[in-house]
Amino acid sequence: KQEVTQIPAALSVPEGENLVLNCSFTDSAIYNLQWFRQDPGKGLTSLLLIQSSQREQTSGRLNASLDKSSGRSTLYIAASQPGDSATYLCAGRDAGNNRKLIWGLGTSLAVNP
Amino acid sequence: NAGVTQTPKFRVLKTGQSMTLLCAQDMNHEYMYWYRQDPGMGLRLIHYSVGEGTTAKGEVPDGYNVSRLKKQNFLLGLESAAPSQTSVYFCASEIRWNYGYTFGSGTRLTVV
Numbered sequence: 001k002q003e004v005t006q007i008p009a010a011l012s013v014p015e016g017e018n019l020v021l022n023c024s025f026t027d028s029a030i031y032n033l034q035w036f037r038q039d040p041g042k043g044l045t046s047l048l049l050i051q052s053s054q055r056e057q058t059s060g061r062l063n064a065s066l067d068k069s070s071g072r073s074t075l076y077i078a079a080s081q082p083g084d085s086a087t088y089l090c091a092g093r094d095a096g097n098n099r100k101l102i103w104g105l106g107t108s109l110a111v112n113p
Numbered sequence: 114n115a116g117v118t119q120t121p122k123f124r125v126l127k128t129g130q131s132m133t134l135l136c137a138q139d140m141n142h143e144y145m146y147w148y149r150q151d152p153g154m155g156l157r158l159i160h161y162s163v164g165e166g167t168t169a170k171g172e173v174p175d176g177y178n179v180s181r182l183k184k185q186n187f188l189l190g191l192e193s194a195a196p197s198q199t200s201v202y203f204c205a206s207e208i209r210w211n212y213g214y215t216f217g218s219g220t221r222l223t224v225v
Contacts, residue, residue: 031211032211032213034213041221042218042219043216043218044203044214045216046214046216049213091214093211100158100172101156101158101214103155103156105153106155
């Protein structure tokens with residue numbers, strides 16, 4: 001059964017720091033992996049989508065990588081800003097049930113001025 | 114281009130009451146999904162649709178019904194609300210399979 005784990009559950013860093021959020025999955029048979037951002041009391045905003053044939057995607061200060069063989073994806077945030085404070089969720093599309101996204105519980109990030 | 118719009122944004126129901134949550138998308142997406150989000154449990158799929166006139170059950174369908182009579186709308190119904198259905202409900206859409214989700218802003222439902 002596919003499971004997605006995000007470590008750490010919470011992270012607090014000073015402004016300007018480069019940081020890495022981790023997402024691991026138990027079964028390498030995934031079609032894609034998507035990173036989302038959720039602000040308190042708000043919906044989810046898609047950040048990056050990595051297809052299984054890709055190794056990484058970049059958008060501005062964000063870079064996401066996917067290593068299916070090790071069952072890991074990382075989200076790299078460069079030069080963090082207080083506005084980056086949010087919960088970051090990853091979700092893998094399970095090849096066993098291809099309608100279904102398997103969700104992590106998220107990493108709550110606080111970037112302090 | 115509004116994306117995915119959910120109505121209402123907030124609602125308080127009494128146990129046993131019924132209501133319908135509306136999800137509307139203006140992106141001509143084929144696939145639509147209803148999720149609920151609860152603390153410590155993450156997002157769980159309730160029902161989904163792969164096109165107009167189709168619906169299918171997700172992980173936690175009991176107590177909910179859905180309809181997709183028009184491509185742009187996906188309705189989630191609670192026939193007899195229970196306190197266990199207190200949650201935040203999110204609708205999402207996808208243009209085709211494997212293209213990535215777009216989410217609405219959510220409906221916060223409290224059942225007392």
